[in-house]
Amino acid sequence: MRSPLPFLALLGGAVSLAAAQNSPDHKCSATKPCELGCCGPLDDQGVGYCGGGPTFCGAGNCTSNCNWKADCDPGTWGPGGQWSTQIKCPLNVCCSPHGFCGTTEDFCLGAQVPKPECPLSAATSDKRTIGYYEGWNWARPCGNMPPEDIPLGYYTHLIYSFAMIHPQTFHVVPMDETTGSLYSAVTSLKARQPGLEVWLAVGGWAHNDDGPYRTAFSDMAKSDANQDAFFESLISLMFRHNFDGIDIDWEYPVAHDRGGIPADFDNYVRMLRRLRERLNRTGKRFGISIAIPASYWYLRGFNLQEMEPWIDWFNIMTYDIHGTWDSTVKAIGSVALAHTNLTEIDQGLELMWRNNINPERINLGLGFYGRSFTMEDPNCMAPGCPFKNATGAGAGRCTGTPGVLSAAEINELIQNGAQQTLYEEEAVQVVTWNNDQWVSWDDAVTLGMKRDFANKRCLGGTMVWAIDLDDGTLIEALGSNLNRNKTQVYEPTFYECNMPGWV
Numbered sequence: 001m002r003s004p005l006p007f008l009a010l011l012g013g014a015v016s017l018a019a020a021q022n023s024p025d026h027k028c029s030a031t032k033p034c035e036l037g038c039c040g041p042l043d044d045q046g047v048g049y050c051g052g053g054p055t056f057c058g059a060g061n062c063t064s065n066c067n068w069k070a071d072c073d074p075g076t077w078g079p080g081g082q083w084s085t086q087i088k089c090p091l092n093v094c095c096s097p098h099g100f101c102g103t104t105e106d107f108c109l110g111a112q113v114p115k116p117e118c119p120l121s122a123a124t125s126d127k128r129t130i131g132y133y134e135g136w137n138w139a140r141p142c143g144n145m146p147p148e149d150i151p152l153g154y155y156t157h158l159i160y161s162f163a164m165i166h167p168q169t170f171h172v173v174p175m176d177e178t179t180g181s182l183y184s185a186v187t188s189l190k191a192r193q194p195g196l197e198v199w200l201a202v203g204g205w206a207h208n209d210d211g212p213y214r215t216a217f218s219d220m221a222k223s224d225a226n227q228d229a230f231f232e233s234l235i236s237l238m239f240r241h242n243f244d245g246i247d248i249d250w251e252y253p254v255a256h257d258r259g260g261i262p263a264d265f266d267n268y269v270r271m272l273r274r275l276r277e278r279l280n281r282t283g284k285r286f287g288i289s290i291a292i293p294a295s296y297w298y299l300r301g302f303n304l305q306e307m308e309p310w311i312d313w314f315n316i317m318t319y320d321i322h323g324t325w326d327s328t329v330k331a332i333g334s335v336a337l338a339h340t341n342l343t344e345i346d347q348g349l350e351l352m353w354r355n356n357i358n359p360e361r362i363n364l365g366l367g368f369y370g371r372s373f374t375m376e377d378p379n380c381m382a383p384g385c386p387f388k389n390a391t392g393a394g395a396g397r398c399t400g401t402p403g404v405l406s407a408a409e410i411n412e413l414i415q416n417g418a419q420q421t422l423y424e425e426e427a428v429q430v431v432t433w434n435n436d437q438w439v440s441w442d443d444a445v446t447l448g449m450k451r452d453f454a455n456k457r458c459l460g461g462t463m464v465w466a467i468d469l470d471d472g473t474l475i476e477a478l479g480s481n482l483n484r485n486k487t488q489v490y491e492p493t494f495y496e497c498n499m500p501g502w503v
Contacts, residue, residue, distance in 0.1 A: 003227055014392055019293055025074070026049060026050050027047055027048065027049060027050070028048045028049065028050050028064065029042065029046050029047055029048065029063075030042065030046060030063060030064070033065050034050035034064070034065055034231060035050070036064075036068075037050035037051050037052050037057075037065070037066055037068055037070075038050070038051065038052065038054060038056040038062045038065050038068045039062065039063040039064040040055060040056035040061055040062065040063065041060075041061050041062075041063065048063050051098060052068070052069070052083060052084070052098055052099040053070065053074075053077045053083045053098075053099060054077060054078065054083060057069075057083055066382065069083060069084050070083060070085070070098065070099025070100060071085060071086070071089065071095070071099055071100050071458055072085075072086055072087065072088060072089045072095035072099055072100070072101050073086075073087045073088075073091065073095065073099065074095045074096065074097050074099055075095070076097070080419075083099065084099055089101035090296075090299055090300035091296065091299060091304070091351050091354055091355055092354040093107070093296060093354060094109075094111060095107070096109075097109075097209075099174050101300075102296070103296060103350060103351070104347075113350045113353050114353060115346075115349075115350070115457065116353065116359045117354055117457075117458070118455060118457070120456060122455060122458070123461065123482075123483040124359075124360065124454070124455055124458050124459060124460060125363075125364065125451060125454035125455050125459045125461055125462050126455075126482045126484050127156075127360075127460050127461055128156050128261065128313075128363060128460060128461025128463075128464075129155050129157075129461065129462055129464075129478070129479070129482070130155065130157040130158075130315065130363055130461060130462070130463035131150075131155040131157070131158055131463070131464045131467040132201065132464065132465045132466045132467065133145075133147075133150060133159065133160055133186060133464045133466060133467045133468060134161055134467075134468050134469075135160055135161055135175065135179040135182055136175060136176070136178075136179050137466075137468040138179075138182075138484035139178075140398050140399065140400065141397075141398060141400070142397060143399065143406060143408055143409070143469075144470075145396030145467065146185075147182055147185035147186045147188075147189065148185070148189075149472075150186070150189060150468075151467070151469055151476075152189060152193045152487070153193065153197070153479070153486040153487050153489045154475055154476075154478065154479035154482070154486060155467070155475070155500065156195070156196065156197070156199045156461075157196070157198070157199060157244075158189070158196065158198045158199070159188075159198075159199045159200070160182075160183060160186050160198060160199070160200050160201060160243075161201040161204060161461075161466070162175055162201050162203060162204040162207070162249065163175070163180075163200055163201070163237075164203070164213055164216070165202060165203070165207070165216040165230060166201065166216070167212050167215070167216040167219065168219045169233075170216070170226045170227075170229040170233070171229060171232065171233035172200075172202060172234050172361075175217055179366060182489060183237075183241040184241050184242065184244070186198055187242040188242075190242070192419075192489055192490045192491070192492065193487050193488075193489050194487065194488065195487065196487070197244040197287070197301075198242075198243055198244055199244055199245035199246060199247050199289070200238065200241075200243045200245075200247070201247040201248075201249050202246060202247070202249065203248060203249035203250050203251060203291075204235075204249050204251065205249075207249070207250075207251070208250075208251050208252070208258045208259045208260075214258075214259035215259045217250045217253070218253070218257075218259065218260060218261050218264055220266070220271070221253075221264060221267035221268055221270070221271045222263060222267050222273070223271060223465060227271050227274055227275070228278075231274070231275060231279075234246060235279070235282055236446050238286060239282075239284075243286075243388050244287060245286050245287025245288060245289065246275075246286065246288055246289075247288075247289045247290070247291060247315065248272075248288070248290045249266065249290075249291040250291075251293075252293065252301055253265065253267075253268050253301040254300070254301030255297075255298055258298075260301060263385035264301060265302075265303055266303065266403065268302070268303065268307070269306040269307055269310075271335045272288065272290070272307055272311060273310045275288060275310070276310040276311075277287060284369040287312045288310065288311045288312055289312055289313050289314065289315055289363075289465055290311055290314060290315070291314075291315045291317060292314050292315070292317065292345075293315050293317055294316055294317060294321065294345065294348030294349070294351075294365075296349065296351060299351055304352070304355045304357055305355050305356065305357070307450050308357060308358070308361060311361075312361070313362065313363055313460060313461070314352075314357070314363065315363045315463045316349070316352070316363065316364065316365055317365045317465070317469045318340065318345045318348060318349075318364055318366075319340050319365050319366070319367035319465065320339050320371065321337075321338075321339050321341060321344050321348075321354045322336075322337040322338060322339045322341070322343070322371060322440075323339060323392070323403060324371075324373065324387070324389075324390045324392045324403050325390075327387075327390045328390075333386075334376075334382075334386050334387050334388075334390070335384050335386050335387065336373040336375060336383060336385055336386075336438050336440075337383055337384065337440075338371075338383055338423070338426055338428040338430065338440035339371035340366075340367050340427075340428055340440065340441075340446075340450075341426040341427075341428060341442055342425075342426055342428070342449065342453060343425060343426055344449060345364075345450075345453070346453070349457060352379040354391040359457055359458040359459050359460065360458065360459070360460035361460060362459045362460060363459065363460065363461040363462055364450065364453070364454040364457075364461070364462045364463070365386075365463055365465065366447060366462055366464050366465075366478070367441070367442060367464075368442075368464055368465065368466060368467070368469040368470045368474050369399075369405060369406050369407055369410075369426075369441065369465070369466070369469045370402060370404070370405050370407075370431070370439040370441030371392070371403060371404065371438075371439065371440060372392050372393030372394075372402075372403055372404065372437065372438060372439035372440075373387035373388075373389055373391050373392055373393055373403070373438045373439075374388045374389060374391070374394070374436050374437060374438075375388060375432075375436045375437070375438050376388045378435040380435050381430075381432050381438060382421075382430075383423065383430065383440070391403065392404070393405070393437045393439060394437065396409035405439050406469035406470075407441065407469050407471060407473070407474050408469065408470060408471035410431055410441050411471055411473060413433055413439075414431060416433075417433070418431050418432065418433035419431065419433070420443075422445060422446070422457075424449075426452055427446045427449040428440050428441070428442065429441055429442065429443050429445070429447055430448055443474070444473070444474070444477030447474065447477055447478050447481070448478075448481045450462075451482075462478070464478075467483055
């Protein structure tokens with residue numbers, strides 16, 4: 001799937017911090033160093049405690065690991081930030097009294113973030129309904145959606161996914177020959193729906209996996225010459241295939257585990273500014289959007305405030321909040337949690353409000369798929385119950401990936417007798433079958449709840465991953481909730497030459 005994000009700092013800073021806070025073993029000694037922090041002064045029994053700042057790391061107090069620095073300075077450690085790697089936290093999140101960055105009560109100590117509020121009747125999110133289209137869906141054994149079958153009328157924008165950046169030339173290249181051959185078939189749909197725009201997405205989660213493309217974004221962004229090579233190739237491709245904009249899916253700048261480097265933070269902004277300036281010189285109004293995560297852990301690599309002037313909007317990936325990868329996060333563990341939990345989505349959006357991002361420039365991500373698990377105990381099937389392994393529930397017959405099921409596959413399970421339970425506070429549905437199989441997803445009911453939430457937060461649109469994972473029911477459900485009429489769709493007319501007349 002597009003972006004399996006670890007939950008991490010929606011609930012606070014790094015995994016190591018969360019693990020330390022949830023572990024009773026925070027003691028140290030002359031022979032036992034701290035896993036996190038400096039080992040402070042020892043008592044009469046030779047036992048010390050792990051912590052940061054001058055109390056634990058200062059001369060005369062520190063026993064071991066004395067060069068350790070906290071994430072931030074809470075403002076009580078003296079001038080200069082000598083006890084931390086930086087004075088303030090990225091994205092204006094809270095610095096805890098112990099010097100860690102996060103967003104929850106443990107970090108913010110009651111400080112609240114003002115949130116935008118709009119009446120539901122304003123229907124702000126009805127302005128844009130954006131659908132990503134997996135250009136490689138043709139390779140699935142079933143459940144395919146060729147371009148001519150893309151449902152029209154409700155989507156205002158289609159985003160063809162994905163093209164890639166060549167790691168040496170920095171030109172835009174197709175994922176493969178077949179996927180690249182379908183560009184014009186999708187952009188030609190504009191003739192059938194007046195006002196429809198089709199953009200090209202470059203990147204995606206797999207682009208930054210281990211392999212030759214892993215550092216292509218960083219390498220492209222680090223020099224103007226490399227950027228220019230990318231720009232000229234992109235513009236040529238967009239004119240050739242009649243695209244209306246570009247969606248940049250760099251997953252993720254700065255993140256070391258995703259091939260990023262610290263310089264990405266500023267280089268990405270410079271690249272977006274120069275890209276906007278270059279596109280403006282083409283004589284056509286091309287759009288620019290970027291995909292961003294909903295977790296602090298990865299979002300901290302984005303200079304949001306400096307990016308906003310150069311783009312049309314942010315597509316925030318408010319899905320994949322949970323998955324089988326939670327088994328490696330000590331603060332969460334191997335428990336099944338919904339991947340589109342609305343309470344956690346609201347927390348994730350706080351990162352945008354902390355940086356004064358205009359909500360009209362945010363599109364709320366909606367998943368037309370579910371994240372699934374094989375549960376450990378058939379008598380414990382609610383959210384929070386343990387799952388058995390890190391591979392997820394059985395693979396769907398069409399998508400073929402354990403831990404993921406398309407909306408079409410989930411609807412088929414329900415039709416065959418699977419049980420569905422609504423969790424209203426989280427605005428998710430949980431479907432269970434075969435005693436131990438579990439998947440969370442959004443149906444017509446919860447999509448309506450999320451659309452209402454987007455309007456409440458004054459967001460400028462919604463976006464869907466992905467069009468081709470639907471069997472037509474979800475876009476109809478989402479579209480029926482919109483306060484705008486379905487756009488007129490013209491059916492294609494074919495003429496056959498049969499001389500001497502036309503048929």
